[in-house]
Amino acid sequence: MSVPSNGMAPTQTSSAAMIRVLGLVAMISGLLIVTAYEATKGTIADYNRQQLELAVRQVIPGAATIRTYAVAGDTVHLAEPGDTNRFYAGYDAKGKLIGLAGKAAAPGYADLIILLYGYNPKCQCINGVSVLQDHDTPGFGTKVATDSAFLANFTALDARLRPDESAVANPIVTVKHGTKRHPWQIDAISGATISSTAVGTALRRGTGSLLPALMRHLAQIEAQR
Amino acid sequence: MHNESLTFIFLQSAVINNFVLAMFLGICPFLGVSGRVNTALSMGLATSFVMLISSICAFGLNLILVHYHMEFLQLISYIAVIASAVQLVEMAMKKFSPALFRALGIYLPLITTNCAVLGLALFQTMRHYSFAQSLAFALGAGVGFTLALLLMSGLRERLLLANVPNVAQGAALSLMLAGILSLAFMGFGGLGSL
Amino acid sequence: MKTTDTTIDFGTFWEGVWKENPVFVMMLGMCPTLAVTSSATNALVMGVSTAFVLVCSGALVSMLRYLIPKEVRIATYIVIIATFVTIVSYVLQAYAPEIYKVLGVFVDLIVVNCIILGRAEAYASKNSVLRSVVNAAGMGAGFTFALLCLGAVREILGSGTLFGVHLFSAHFQPWLVMVLPPGGFFVLGGWLLLFNWLKQRVASAGTLQEETARAQ
Numbered sequence: 337m338s339v340p341s342n343g344m345a346p347t348q349t350s351s352a353a354m355i356r357v358l359g360l361v362a363m364i365s366g367l368l369i370v371t372a373y374e375a376t377k378g379t380i381a382d383y384n385r386q387q388l389e390l391a392v393r394q395v396i397p398g399a400a401t402i403r404t405y406a407v408a409g410d411t412v413h414l415a416e417p418g419d420t421n422r423f424y425a426g427y428d429a430k431g432k433l434i435g436l437a438g439k440a441a442a443p444g445y446a447d448l449i450i451l452l453y454g455y456n457p458k459c460q461c462i463n464g465v466s467v468l469q470d471h472d473t474p475g476f477g478t479k480v481a482t483d484s485a486f487l488a489n490f491t492a493l494d495a496r497l498r499p500d501e502s503a504v505a506n507p508i509v510t511v512k513h514g515t516k517r518h519p520w521q522i523d524a525i526s527g528a529t530i531s532s533t534a535v536g537t538a539l540r541r542g543t544g545s546l547l548p549a550l551m552r553h554l555a556q557i558e559a560q561r
Numbered sequence: 562m563h564n565e566s567l568t569f570i571f572l573q574s575a576v577i578n579n580f581v582l583a584m585f586l587g588i589c590p591f592l593g594v595s596g597r598v599n600t601a602l603s604m605g606l607a608t609s610f611v612m613l614i615s616s617i618c619a620f621g622l623n624l625i626l627v628h629y630h631m632e633f634l635q636l637i638s639y640i641a642v643i644a645s646a647v648q649l650v651e652m653a654m655k656k657f658s659p660a661l662f663r664a665l666g667i668y669l670p671l672i673t674t675n676c677a678v679l680g681l682a683l684f685q686t687m688r689h690y691s692f693a694q695s696l697a698f699a700l701g702a703g704v705g706f707t708l709a710l711l712l713m714s715g716l717r718e719r720l721l722l723a724n725v726p727n728v729a730q731g732a733a734l735s736l737m738l739a740g741i742l743s744l745a746f747m748g749f750g751g752l753g754s755l
Numbered sequence: 756m757k758t759t760d761t762t763i764d765f766g767t768f769w770e771g772v773w774k775e776n777p778v779f780v781m782m783l784g785m786c787p788t789l790a791v792t793s794s795a796t797n798a799l800v801m802g803v804s805t806a807f808v809l810v811c812s813g814a815l816v817s818m819l820r821y822l823i824p825k826e827v828r829i830a831t832y833i834v835i836i837a838t839f840v841t842i843v844s845y846v847l848q849a850y851a852p853e854i855y856k857v858l859g860v861f862v863d864l865i866v867v868n869c870i871i872l873g874r875a876e877a878y879a880s881k882n883s884v885l886r887s888v889v890n891a892a893g894m895g896a897g898f899t900f901a902l903l904c905l906g907a908v909r910e911i912l913g914s915g916t917l918f919g920v921h922l923f924s925a926h927f928q929p930w931l932v933m934v935l936p937p938g939g940f941f942v943l944g945g946w947l948l949l950f951n952w953l954k955q956r957v958a959s960a961g962t963l964q965e966e967t968a969r970a971q
Contacts, residue, residue, distance in 0.1 A: 349824035357822055361831050364815075365637065365838035372842040373633040376849035383852050443569055445750045447578060473750075474914070475931055530750075583936045585790035589869065592785065636844070636863050637837040644833070676786045676867045683860045728955060732782055733947035740940030747935065 392424045395454030395464035396435035399426030403560060407546065412553040423546060425557050433457070433558045436550060439468070440542025444534035447471040449480070451538055455495065455547070457554055461519075462493040462508075462539065470531070477531035486525050486532065494519035495543045501551055504543050510536030567697040570690070574701030577752055580677050581709040582743040587677030591710060592735055594668075601714035602707070607665040609703025611672045612681050614650055615643040616699035619682035620692055639682050647673045677706060712742060767886070771893025777870045778901035778943075779950055784870045787861050788902060789939035795918050798906025799899065800854050804847065804862060806895025808839045809871050813891035816879040823880070832875040833866070840866045870894060908942050909933045 392402050405412050406419035415422050423438040436457060441450045449472065454464035467481035480486060496505045506520040510533045513526040522539075524532035550557070565573075580586045587608070594604045622642055626632055651669045654662045672678060681702050685695045716738055725734060777783045787805070792798045812835050816823075823831050844862045847855040855862065865871070874894055879887040910916055913933030915923045932938050 349826055354824050354827045357819075357824060358827055358831065358834075360822070361819070361834050365834050368838050369633055369637070369841050372845045376845040379849035380845070380852075383849070387852075443565070443573070446583075447573070448565070473931070474934060475929065585786050585936065585939065586864075588785035588789060589783075592782070633841065633845070636841050636866060637834060640833055640837055640866060641830075644830075676864045679867050680860055680864055683863055687860065728948055728951040731951075733944050733951060736940050736944030736947065740937045740944060743937040743940055744932070747937065 391452045391466045391468060392426065392437050394466045395437050395452055396424075396426035397464070398428060398434060400429040401427045401431075403427070405557065407549050410549070412549065412556060423550065425560075427560065431560065433554075435463070436557070438542055438546045438550075440538035442534045442538035442541060444470065445472040445477045445530045449531065449534045449538060451535065451542075453490070453539060453542065455543070455550075457551065459492060460494070460496040462490055462495050462543070465490045465535070465539075472528075472531045476528045479525050479528050480531050480535050483525055483528075486523070489516075489522045492519065493522065493539075495539075495547060497547060497551055501548055504540075504547060508536055508540045508543060565694070567693060570694055570697045571701035571704075572752055574698050575705040575708070576746065576749040579705045579709055579746050579749075580680070580702050581706055582739070582746045584680070586680040587675050587706060590671070590675060591713060591739070592732065595710050595713040595717055595735075598711065598714045598718060601710040603664055604668050605703075605707025605710045607668040608672050608675065608677065608706050609700070610665065611643075611647055611669065611675075611678055612699045612703045612706075613696070614646055615678050615682050616685060616695050618642050618646045619686065620690075620695050623686050635686065636683075640679060643678060643682065644673045677702065709742070713739065716742075765889065767890045768893035768896070771890060771895075772897040772900060775894075776897045776901060777894055778898060779946065781870075783873065784868045784898060785943075786864065787868065788905065789936075789943060791858050791861050792902055792905040792909055792939060792942075793913065793934040794910045794916075795903060795906040797854060797857055798902035800847070800851065801858060801861065802895070802899025802902040804843045805865050805868060805871070805898055806892065807843060808836060808865055809874060809891040809895045809898075810888055811839045812836045812871060813874055813879040813887040814884055816875045817882060817884045817887035820880050828880065829872075829876070832872055832880075836871050836875070837866045870898060904946055905939070905942050908945075909938055912942075913938060 389402060393399055396402075403425050404415040405423055405425060406415040407421045407423065408419070423436060425433060426435045426437065428434050434456075436455045437452055438455065439450065439452055441448050443449075448469065449467065450469040452466045452468055453462050455461075456463045465487070470478055470481060472478055472480075493508065494506060495508060497503065498505045506518065508520050508522065510522040510524050511517075512529075513524050516523040522532065522536045524536075574580065578584055581588065581591045590604060590608070595601050619639055619642075622638055623635070626635060626638065647669055651662075654665075681699060685698050690698055713735075717735065720734065720738075729737075771777070775781060778785070778788050784805075787801055791801045812832070815835050816832060819831070840863060843865070844855075847858070847862060874887075874891055878890050882890070907917060910918075911922060912930045913935075915921060915927045915929050933942065
């Protein structure tokens with residue numbers, strides 16, 4: 337191999353040579369990236385789907401099949417890739433609708449707290465919450481996902497609509513620890529008030545925007561269309 | 562995805578999750594260029610400027626990548642485009658505004674591969690920010706970075722007069738200081754959430 | 756020149772681990788050092804990922820070292836590094852998704868870790884493939900070692916566990932601040948203090964020996 341002294345030619349490199357080398361490097365890197373992407377694509381998609389199904393099943397216990405819907409304006413349709421404003425419907429083995437699930441988010445202590453909540457259309461109440469993202473202080477703010485007394489708030493949290501179905505009758509609200517009086521109130525964790533309040537705010541916002549649209553189209557969702 | 566208000570995004574990136582003190586982005590300039598207040602200010606302003614440019618570039622680039630379903634090229638194209646964009650701006654600045662170039666110019670090449678800049682671009686894509694939200698995010702990150710640098714340099718100027726033991730001089734002391742600053746910034750947690 | 760090129764110099768490996776440790780001595784790559792060391796497992800994964808990128812990019816840069824014109828070398832290095840970082844990121848997402856969720860954006864940020872570009876520029880572009888790989892592996896090992904030092908201390912103090920295994924009885928009250936951002940600064944500062952102190956003791960012991968030798 338003939339090697340130029342010190343590995344560098346003393347003369348100026350031509351533009352063509354530079355472009356050639358950059359092109360070659362770009363081709364090698366492109367090839368490597370595409371190979372890695374194609375090789376891992378399936379596994380990653382599987383994992384994400386599993387995680388989502390796991391979270392949905394946690395808030396709609398007993399769901400045999402899960403369908404993803406999207407709200408667009410005043411209509412509801414089966415979600416396609418790229419749709420935002422999604423919600424999930426769970427059906428039992430006979431195809432009967434047993435619960436709905438939606439995402440909700442609100443700023444907590446450090447960052448957004450993102451939750452998935454289960455909604456039972458029969459009792460018009462929230463019957464389960466699963467935390468998807470929570471960066472709050474470990475051991476304090478993260479209690480909202482583990483504290484059993486706090487999670488007991490979500491066995492039947494009232495989220496009834498007004499008779500005209502235009503909005504939630506009693507917006508969900510977090511109250512100070514030990515002062516819960518009504519079924520739409522959330523009893524905060526003492527010592528993690530900000531995170532508890534964030535959960536309440538997230539649910540109030542999530543239900544306020546989603547439920548009215550959802551209940552109007554309940555028949556369509558029950559028919560799995 | 563989530564319609565956070567612009568004020569919240571700004572506050573979030575500037576103080577609550579300060580880029581330097583809570584997210585550990587851009588530590589190298591934070592420890593390296595924080596010796597004096599006026600250099601720290603110039604560095605902070607130059608970085609904020611690069612952040613704004615790279616945020617705009619990354620937003621445009623992401624639209625193209627998503628349109629052609631080539632998200633796997635995200636990282637490689639972000640870094641290439643941000644570096645070239647900063648170089649272009651640097652050249653334009655040299656030509657049209659030499660005064661500004663003298664103030665910020667020497668820092669620009671250093672900043673291009675600062676992890677705070679690339680981190681900003683990656684975060685805004687990951688969180689699906691709209692254009693206005695991205696701008697608020699970049700502005701907040703710039704303000705937060707400048708703030709952290711200014712505070713640090715002010716403290717270090719004072720510390721020059723203090724009599725510290727030999728073992729604690731240099732980086733060790735700076736890190737302890739940064740830790741205390743970071744503790745103080747934790748007090749901003751929960752801001753804007755109630 | 757060619758004869759020295761083919762011998763492997765393991766001294767360069769240990770240099771990277773100890774004498775030129777990228778974190779404790781050269782103060783490079785501080786962002787991931789502080790950000791992902793809230794537990795030993797995260798620190799280990801981050802260290803190994805970085806070492807992988809270091810070794811692969813070092814090998815490729817060294818292979819292409821006569822081809823790359825010096826005018827575009829930095830651009831070429833960055834493209835090569837970004838390629839391997841993207842690969843690591845996808846592999847972690849597929850096979851260690853739980854850890855990827857914690858490390859998050861810091862996996863992608865390996866690309867702007869100055870250790871890697873520094874090695875490509877200062878070593879791999881001037882040495883044979885084998886030597887570059889050994890040197891890069893040393894640096895990677897040194898980086899991983901430093902991350903583990905931080906991660907272990909922070910995890911033990913902050914959550915009372917090591918690699919997820921509980922070390923203390925249930926009465927242990929975790930020192931929470933250690934796993935929060937300020938803890939990163941404090942623990943790294945503490946390690947640097949310790950190393951400075953050791954260095955000073957070694958230095959003063961040396962001068963003491965000289966003096967006694969002279970007195971005799």
